[in-house]
Amino acid sequence: MANISKEEVKHVAHLARLAITEDEAEKFADQLAAITTFAEQLNELDTTNVIPTTHVLPLVNVMRKDQSVPGLDRDKMMKNVREQEAGQVKVPSILD
Amino acid sequence: MTLFKHSATELQEMIHNKEISIEDLTAESYKRIDSLDGDVKAFLALNKEQAIAQAKEMDKVPAAKRGPLFGMPIGVKDNIVTEGLETTCSSKILEGFNPIYDATVVRKLREAGMITVGKLNMDEFAMGSSNENSAYKITKNPWDLDRVPGGSSGGSAAAVAAGEVPFSLGSDTGGSIRQPASFCGVVGMKPTYGRVSRFGLVAFASSLDQIGPITRNVRDNALLLEAISGVDESDSTSANVDVPSFVESLTGDIKGLRIGVPSEYLGEGVGEAAKQSVLDALKVLESLGATWEEVSLPHSKYGLATYYLISSSEASSNLARFDGIRYGFRAENVENLLELYKETRSQGFGDEVKRRIMLGTYSLSAGSYDAYYKKAQQVRTLIKQDFDQIFEKYDVIIGPTTPTPAFKVGENIDDPLTMYANDILTIPVNLAGVPGISIPCGFSEGMPLGLQIIGKHFDEATIYRVAHAYEQATSFHKQTPQLWEGANS
Numbered sequence: 001m002a003n004i005s006k007e008e009v010k011h012v013a014h015l016a017r018l019a020i021t022e023d024e025a026e027k028f029a030d031q032l033a034a035i036t037t038f039a040e041q042l043n044e045l046d047t048t049n050v051i052p053t054t055h056v057l058p059l060v061n062v063m064r065k066d067q068s069v070p071g072l073d074r075d076k077m078m079k080n081v082r083e084q085e086a087g088q089v090k091v092p093s094i095l096d
Numbered sequence: 097m098t099l100f101k102h103s104a105t106e107l108q109e110m111i112h113n114k115e116i117s118i119e120d121l122t123a124e125s126y127k128r129i130d131s132l133d134g135d136v137k138a139f140l141a142l143n144k145e146q147a148i149a150q151a152k153e154m155d156k157v158p159a160a161k162r163g164p165l166f167g168m169p170i171g172v173k174d175n176i177v178t179e180g181l182e183t184t185c186s187s188k189i190l191e192g193f194n195p196i197y198d199a200t201v202v203r204k205l206r207e208a209g210m211i212t213v214g215k216l217n218m219d220e221f222a223m224g225s226s227n228e229n230s231a232y233k234i235t236k237n238p239w240d241l242d243r244v245p246g247g248s249s250g251g252s253a254a255a256v257a258a259g260e261v262p263f264s265l266g267s268d269t270g271g272s273i274r275q276p277a278s279f280c281g282v283v284g285m286k287p288t289y290g291r292v293s294r295f296g297l298v299a300f301a302s303s304l305d306q307i308g309p310i311t312r313n314v315r316d317n318a319l320l321l322e323a324i325s326g327v328d329e330s331d332s333t334s335a336n337v338d339v340p341s342f343v344e345s346l347t348g349d350i351k352g353l354r355i356g357v358p359s360e361y362l363g364e365g366v367g368e369a370a371k372q373s374v375l376d377a378l379k380v381l382e383s384l385g386a387t388w389e390e391v392s393l394p395h396s397k398y399g400l401a402t403y404y405l406i407s408s409s410e411a412s413s414n415l416a417r418f419d420g421i422r423y424g425f426r427a428e429n430v431e432n433l434l435e436l437y438k439e440t441r442s443q444g445f446g447d448e449v450k451r452r453i454m455l456g457t458y459s460l461s462a463g464s465y466d467a468y469y470k471k472a473q474q475v476r477t478l479i480k481q482d483f484d485q486i487f488e489k490y491d492v493i494i495g496p497t498t499p500t501p502a503f504k505v506g507e508n509i510d511d512p513l514t515m516y517a518n519d520i521l522t523i524p525v526n527l528a529g530v531p532g533i534s535i536p537c538g539f540s541e542g543m544p545l546g547l548q549i550i551g552k553h554f555d556e557a558t559i560y561r562v563a564h565a566y567e568q569a570t571s572f573h574k575q576t577p578q579l580w581e582g583a584n585s
Contacts, residue, residue, distance in 0.1 A: 018442050039468060042472065080423035
């Protein structure tokens with residue numbers, strides 16, 4: 001069974017921008033180990049030289065016309081912003 | 097009994113003959129919701145005032161300007177954005193979110209003259225197979241209120257099965273339309289990847305997600321898919337292919353049809369009742385002139401692992417946008433921006449969503465990428481090739497939609513892997529990007545069973561032709577849950 005340490009779980013949680021408690025770290029370590037162990041059955045298959053499928057349709061570089069079009073209305077875009085000031089999005093300090 | 101026992105075609109005739117008005121039809125939806133939804137719990141936000149006003153206006157439109165779906169009420173899954181109507185994806189993190197534009201499919205519904213009645217409950221961010229992962233309520237199966245409706249489009253399937261609306265939209269990433277359609281005894285179609293625009297569908301796994309229709313019969317389903325299909329400049333993955341008239345394909349004629357039945361779909365892990373109902377269905381199709389042979393999807397057993405790696409990886413990236421800054425829930429009493437992100441996301445997301453974000457982040461992280469994410473994409477190629485090979489010789493693939501009928505609420509919630517196993521027969525279809533439908537094909541323990549018909553890329557027309565021929569030869573789709581009888585209407 002894959003072994004995933006609590007420290008690894010905390011690192012992944014940080015990458016995912018999730019705050020987790022010690023209890024959660026333990027729970028996730030067990031669950032992630034179980035799911036990745038399950039996923040390791042894929043190693044039964046030899047996939048040397050198999051091209052990965054990122055997308056099922058044969059679409060490449062879909063471009064729109066190089067024409068300017070009106071964007072969304074700014075007042076509308078601010079409608080769901082919880083904290084704002086003078087038409088701008090307000091957030092807590094980004095520097096210590 | 098309700099007006100919604102009738103098909104759209106019959107309802108249009110009743111409107112044409114002035115037996116009912118469009119306003120009556122809309123009012124009927126809200127009456128049914130009032131009397132039934134306290135138990136079924138399919139709906140989240142309702143659009144009552146605006147819908148009734150819209151219906152009154154539409155009653156004035158001359159008959160010549162009305163299409164086949166004009167005035168028909170519809171419910172929309174809550175991961176499809178509707179301007180001015182709260183859209184939450186059944187997550188706390190989007191509580192109170194009022195979209196500022198309509199999804200392309202919602203615009204198309206309006207252009208077809210359909211009336212959006214309200215938003216339908218789901219597993220949070222479409223992650224789940226039972227609706228138990230909704231942050232707001234647990235939708236119940238109209239056939240037995242102790243059982244789940246399936247998921248993640250559980251609200252969409254239950255609302256149609258309860259006769260609250262004749263139409264709904266769901267979305268399907270690994271079975272999320274077909275599995276609840278099967279559990280609730282209704283018709284649910286996952287179209288070919290790229291057939292329907294995803295613009296305005298809140299993304300879960302972008303290479304797998306597809307919006308599709310849920311209805312009580314095949315003809316209505318074909319009508320609705322026709323209305324929402326087509327290339328869209330706002331979705332670069334929507335396909336520029338012709339949209340045929342799916343309704344015209346409903347000829348009833350399936351003579352000479354070649355059916356492949358994967359042995360894996362009648363093998364280990366699939367319940368006896370599901371197997372038997374498929375074998376019975378094949379007899380019906382044979383009697384209509386089709387032939388079937390056993391075939392193999394040898395890599396389908398790897399589908400589940402492949403799916404969870406790919407879908408969780410894509411989800412961990414897609415769900416990065418929920419950070420509390422521009423919309424939705426924002427955590428309070430935080431010191432700095434990093435803490436705001438972390439607290440907002442930890443308080444806003446439910447357990448299953450966090451679990452998948454963690455799995456996805458892990459499989460994309462340095463040192464794991466090749467072993468998990470890339471490996472899964474390579475196996476995806478093998479799974480897709482299995483389908484390509486079968487479709488060189490056969491017109492459709494048929495099997496059960498789910499291994500078992502609907503399970504009890506609470507039965508599987510504590511065990512992610514058992515819960516995931518519900519989707520073993522539907523997931524390979526998403527990985528290959530082909531279309532698949534679930535239609536009613538029997539009952540077990542009083543609960544509906546679903547027949548899954550899978551077709552070639554962009555060949556929904558053949559799926560509908562087969563589904564319709566089978567439906568006309570059987571009566572499973574005419575049965576309704578007990579709760580239809582007692583309800584006011």
